[in-house]
Amino acid sequence: xxxxxxxxxxxxxxxxxxxxxxxxxxxxxxxxxxxxxxxxxxxxxxxxxxxxxxxxxxxxxxxxxxxxxxxxxxxxxxxxxxxxxxxxxxxxxxxxxxxxxxxxxxxxxxxxxxxxxxxxxxxxxxxxxxxxxxxxxxxxxxxxxxxxxxxxxxxxxxxxxxxxxxxxxxxxxxxxxxxxxxxxxxxxxxxxxxxxxxxxxxxxxxxxxxxxxxxxxxxxxxxxxxxxxxxxxxxxxxxxxxxxxxxxxxxxxxxxxxxxxxxxxxxxxxxxxxxxxxxxxxxxxxxxxxxxxxxxxxxxxxxxxx
Amino acid sequence: xxxxxxxxxxxxxxxxxxxxxxxxxxxxxxxxxxxxxxxxxxxxxxxxxxxxxxxxxxxxxxxxxxxxxxxxxxxxxxxxxxxxxxxxxxxxxxxxxxxxxxxxxxxxxxxxxxxxxxxxxxxxxxxxxxxxxxxxxxxxxxxxxxxxxxxxxxxxxxxxxxxxxxxxxxxxxxxxxxxxxxxxxxxxxxxxxxxxxxxxxxxxxxxxxxxxxxxxxxxxxxxxxxxxxxxxxxxxxxxxxxxxxxxxxxxxxxxxxxxxxxxxxxxxxxxxxxxxxxxxxxxxxxxxxxxxxxxxxxxxxxxxxx
Numbered sequence: 001x002x003x004x005x006x007x008x009x010x011x012x013x014x015x016x017x018x019x020x021x022x023x024x025x026x027x028x029x030x031x032x033x034x035x036x037x038x039x040x041x042x043x044x045x046x047x048x049x050x051x052x053x054x055x056x057x058x059x060x061x062x063x064x065x066x067x068x069x070x071x072x073x074x075x076x077x078x079x080x081x082x083x084x085x086x087x088x089x090x091x092x093x094x095x096x097x098x099x100x101x102x103x104x105x106x107x108x109x110x111x112x113x114x115x116x117x118x119x120x121x122x123x124x125x126x127x128x129x130x131x132x133x134x135x136x137x138x139x140x141x142x143x144x145x146x147x148x149x150x151x152x153x154x155x156x157x158x159x160x161x162x163x164x165x166x167x168x169x170x171x172x173x174x175x176x177x178x179x180x181x182x183x184x185x186x187x188x189x190x191x192x193x194x195x196x197x198x199x200x201x202x203x204x205x206x207x208x209x210x211x212x213x214x215x216x217x218x219x220x221x222x223x224x225x226x227x228x229x230x231x232x233x234x235x236x237x238x239x240x241x242x243x244x245x246x247x248x249x250x251x252x253x254x255x256x257x258x259x260x261x262x263x264x265x266x267x268x269x270x271x272x273x274x275x276x277x278x279x280x281x282x283x284x285x286x287x288x289x290x291x292x293x294x295x296x297x298x299x300x301x302x303x304x305x306x
Numbered sequence: 307x308x309x310x311x312x313x314x315x316x317x318x319x320x321x322x323x324x325x326x327x328x329x330x331x332x333x334x335x336x337x338x339x340x341x342x343x344x345x346x347x348x349x350x351x352x353x354x355x356x357x358x359x360x361x362x363x364x365x366x367x368x369x370x371x372x373x374x375x376x377x378x379x380x381x382x383x384x385x386x387x388x389x390x391x392x393x394x395x396x397x398x399x400x401x402x403x404x405x406x407x408x409x410x411x412x413x414x415x416x417x418x419x420x421x422x423x424x425x426x427x428x429x430x431x432x433x434x435x436x437x438x439x440x441x442x443x444x445x446x447x448x449x450x451x452x453x454x455x456x457x458x459x460x461x462x463x464x465x466x467x468x469x470x471x472x473x474x475x476x477x478x479x480x481x482x483x484x485x486x487x488x489x490x491x492x493x494x495x496x497x498x499x500x501x502x503x504x505x506x507x508x509x510x511x512x513x514x515x516x517x518x519x520x521x522x523x524x525x526x527x528x529x530x531x532x533x534x535x536x537x538x539x540x541x542x543x544x545x546x547x548x549x550x551x552x553x554x555x556x557x558x559x560x561x562x563x564x565x566x567x568x569x570x571x572x573x574x575x576x577x578x579x580x581x582x583x584x585x586x587x588x589x590x591x592x593x594x595x596x597x598x599x600x601x602x603x604x605x606x607x608x609x610x611x612x
Contacts, residue, residue, distance in 0.1 A: 218526035263612035306569035
């Protein structure tokens, strides 16, 4: 079933201990969409400048990603971000951020998007996220991501937005900040009370924890031989997670999700996040096959079962 | 089957955000033994002063822990350590260390210990660890723990000691320091080359990873509602891990261990480490039952299977 993805499409400059790329395709919506498109039909809502390269547009289109909702601003420039990773890649310093056309992003959904049953809202201003959801006419499972900046400076707007979300996907420091509680179990309980009945807390190299209906599920981080570039890994996790659920048509019944399917969705998210780190930017998704995805899913099983 | 445990028996002063205890039973060998004794017969090799309380001796003896190898130095004082945990408990500051009788610890094995098949060497000077192993006559599976200090300042002695170890249990920063490699997979491959064919890398709240014969297994950290005192959790992990293997008589065959049993041993280690954090010092082990251990083992399964 169709998944609408809202967020940034950008150009990134990235330097890691393994190399440096001055300008390459990036942005949360790009990573989410490329990841989710392995599972289901994806429709992007985003904005780019007229510097957005045909080759990048073709890459997205080649994955049957619907670009009807990707607005091109004439005379505008695409969002640009440049970052530097520390030697152990656990820290990232932003060197440059030019919001460009993304600074005035007002997501507008084409008519053809509005009846899609799945919605994944990337990390944008909470009121904009709410506006997108309001444009959807038959959404069955929706939610998304947020970040420290919105939690701190737009808390009221974010809390209003979260009320209607089925799921929230954030990292552990964001979960602690949002809930005001250090302990993850208790943080999760508080966040459930804010709206999202399904919560996934991402823990970087340590994996992810899913909380739903009094149960939790822990997925380990995949032990990569070499991490080339972690940019976008969390977004690829989100794309794999939602892509799997959308493909299978999983949605809440009497407020409850099928826990077995949610567990698999978390593992597919982890699989996609792990592949993302294996090459710079989106490069791994230029060659990644369904067989490789299935093989890694089985690897997750074999390194966790007892 | 019998397990010989060598290491410190101590008094600890501990302060965490949940409280403060000025003086209570502690030490690596104490935690290891109390944990392992839930699974198998344990024989302690340690040294204490004549300030060592009868009540503490009785606690150990009540678990059928053999104290024939626990030397009491007349006029001597038991090792004392005092530490303070940070608000999130991820950092620990040592306030006071008085080695006392432990400073001259020369482990001597009673005759009745020497034929034991299992040996777990707590974190002491590597040459002393080697001396203990040399006193064993029929050991089938041996190894232990070490720390940054020995890795940095006694590297040659440690490398000599590791050559004869079947397993090594260390944390992730120690694994990186010992191997000189950041990436855990490649660090593990290097450490296998130093001797220990079974490696467990402990990652604190994030669980543990087992490496053996080209396979790895990842155990999550148990999500505790409240961590009262993490002191001794790593030692309790080691005790559960080795206690389970010793109880089942698991040993290398043609250099290979039964991977299914190793996986279970890691989970029992994680179970015991998690219980340790639930109360101050060794207090949780005063009331912990076998039924609680089995229930938590099943909980680990239910929060990881997919």
